[in-house]
Amino acid sequence: MISHDQWVPSPGVRLEKNAWSVVRELDRSILLTAGPGAGKTEVLAQRADYLLRTNSCRFPKRILAVSFKTDASRNLQERIQLRCGWSFASRFDSVTFHGFAKRIIDKFLPVLAEEGLSPDYSIGTEAIPGKQITFKQLLPLAIKIIHRSEVARNAIRKTYAHVFLDEFQDCTADQYELIKLLFLDTGIYLTAVGDRKQMIMGWAGALEGIFKTYATEFNALPLHLYANFRSKPNLLRVQNEIIREIDPAAVTPAELISGDEGEILAAHFQHSFQEAKVLADSIRHWIKAGVPPREIAVLMPRQVDDYGSALMAELGNHGIASRNDSELQDLLKEPAARLVIDYLTCLYGKGQSDAWGRLMDLFTPYEEASRDHLHRLFETTYRGHVRQVRAASRTSSPYEDWWTLTSGFLRDVGYPTLTALSGDYESKPRLHEVVRDIRNRVDALLATEKTIPSALARLSDDQAVRFLTIHKSKGLEFHTVIILGVETQAFWGKLAEERCVYFVGVSRAKVRLLITTADYRPKPKSAGRWTENRSPHAEFVSHVTRHLTGRLPHL
Missing domain, CATH: 3.40.50.300 (P-loop containing nucleotide triphosphate hydrolases)
Structure with a gap:
């Protein structure tokens, strides 16, 4: 004390x-x-x-x-x-x-x-x-x-x-x-x-x-x-524009925002296909300039597939990995899913000190005697599995037993230890659901990636551009944020609520913010409510265009 x-x-x-x-x-x-x-x-x-x-x-x-x-x-x-x-x-x-x-x-x-x-x-x-x-x-x-x-x-x-x-x-x-x-x-x-x-x-x-x-x-x-330790000054000024509409008392005083760092961009396109090509070129340019792909997020107010599929395809043509985080985000945040990924990473990868450290942290909460016992049990299981992996590597099907080994590891770790990872796992069906989901994900990726390390790399790809809805981006932050489709047809809810959604998206950016609009977006096959002819959301766009600092490199 x-x-x-x-x-x-x-x-x-x-x-x-x-x-x-x-x-x-x-x-x-x-x-x-x-x-x-x-x-x-x-x-x-x-x-x-x-x-x-x-x-x-x-x-x-x-x-x-x-x-x-x-x-x-x-x-x-x-x-x-x-x-x-x-x-x-x-x-x-x-x-x-x-x-x-x-x-x-x-x-x-x-x-x-x-x-x-x-x-x-x-x-x-x-x-x-x-x-x-x-x-x-x-x-x-x-x-x-x-x-x-x-x-x-x-x-x-x-x-x-x-x-x-x-x-x-x-x-x-x-x-x-x-x-x-x-x-x-x-x-x-x-x-x-x-x-x-x-x-x-x-x-x-x-x-x-x-x-x-x-x-x-x-x-x-x-x-x-009042202080914002995330965003550069120019981005704070854009955020202040939106805050003034939502909650004027919360506007950051001008004297607390000094400097002119931060890049603010806006681009309008006739067609969303043109948008995808220009944005893919711009993202490639930013990555070459040193921005890690994982620090670039493409946000949209509604479904990722409906708004982002064309850009994801264009990035693929450039050899740039992208990931639909709205699909994977919740699963990858589950401690049990992370545990499975870490164990497979240690079994089939090399030099994975971070994954090994997280596995060792499993036993931190226990008293010394119990901790030593669990460590010995884990090491016995792990060494046995490593021998099996090495033997399988000399066969034509080196990954056939990956799930048998993983389920054996989970069984040896034991339900009490797994429950300690999350209070939600006190419900066994919830724990089983998470384990089943991560198994299905790895299985599906193995069909195309062929090896466990490459499947895991795709699953938790830290070198991929992130695609997610604004709702899913809450609590996250990125060097560069692109908000697709700042249009009245995308932000069609009550204005007060949509302002809050838009603010969440804009405030994810640390260094660079880009918003886009298009005159035409063809209806995706999976879309429900959809309008193909589009118009910019006048209020939302104006908050950004008042503070523009430049143009896209490929526009």
Whole structure:
């Protein structure tokens, strides 16, 4: 433990004045709003480090962090481990809302006696009375337990002293009700972090006005972060144009934006095929100039295949790899999928120190005796599999047994260790689904790539241009961002909601932003709603064209 005066941020971390206030606040709940690149997640990590290492979260109390996505939950947990070590991080529980709900159900299942839910219930696509519930039932059932059981309420309240809520703008009615039932007027302090300009989950039930409601009911201290550590100054000025339409109070003061770094481009085409050819040439030019392909993202407001297939084909003609991240992103963020990829990488690749390091991290949480036992078990399994791989390499079918070896590895690792990778895996069907999906992906790639290393390279291709929807890009950042089709026919929803979507896309760019429009886009075979004749979205385009810094090299 250290004193409050001894605590300092992690090396290399810069905290503005309001961030310091968030980190050290001990007597009130907090509402922290901030734009992209302001370091919201890092502020939560620093606050956890401060609370734990100064014993402001008094032992044995814990911190509960609730996120909306598995990767965000895992990212925060990993940051805490890096900053304050495992002994402190073991008192930090980072879960998704649905993972938290499932923990409540599993621990207090007898409270649901009326529902007759079996202890070995599963989670599936259909509800089967007593045997199976759906994903959407997790929160309502957890809320029932908290409503009915004082024991359940008190057990959770006695466990935690602080609660973190990340991406709070996406909070739904069920999620907020669960938080209120557990923590309102209890002396447990909440830290809610979000950005109302990135509220793009209204279609999924995100509550309108959630910031104001929370601030009032929890008497939360409102604070805002202005600094943006992601984007160059010219890009910040474009973002300010959109922020002024969404939330004028959140506009970054002009005096905080200095310099003229950052490239802003816009291009209009008669036909989307012309667009694809010019963009492919431009991307090739940027890659030759030193921008890694993985640092180039092509974003679109709707389906990737509908908008991006022509450009992906043109990139292929230039020998430039591209990847539809909207298809793969969720799977590759799954810890179990990453585990399979790492194991195969170590078995069939050479010099894969990063993959080996991640495999060794599997055993970090365990006590020394258990950790040594698991290490020995793993090494025995791995050495045996390496011998089989070497023997198979001398045959005509060197990869025939790849899945037999992988499933053997997963079996030896054991269900408890796999469950520790994600709270979602406490549902065995979910774990089996992820493992099945990654197996099918590798199988499909082996049909064309022929070798395990090349299949894995395509699966998690770090040297591919990324194609994804704006919704899927949330939380990511890239050197160069291209937004395809900034047209009224693409952004056809409610203007207030589409502004937020557009802002998310624009704010992914660190150095270069390019938007495109076209007069004509032929209807793809798979498309539903589609208009072939197009018109630029006047407001969205103007936000960018006011700040142009140049032209495309191939236009």
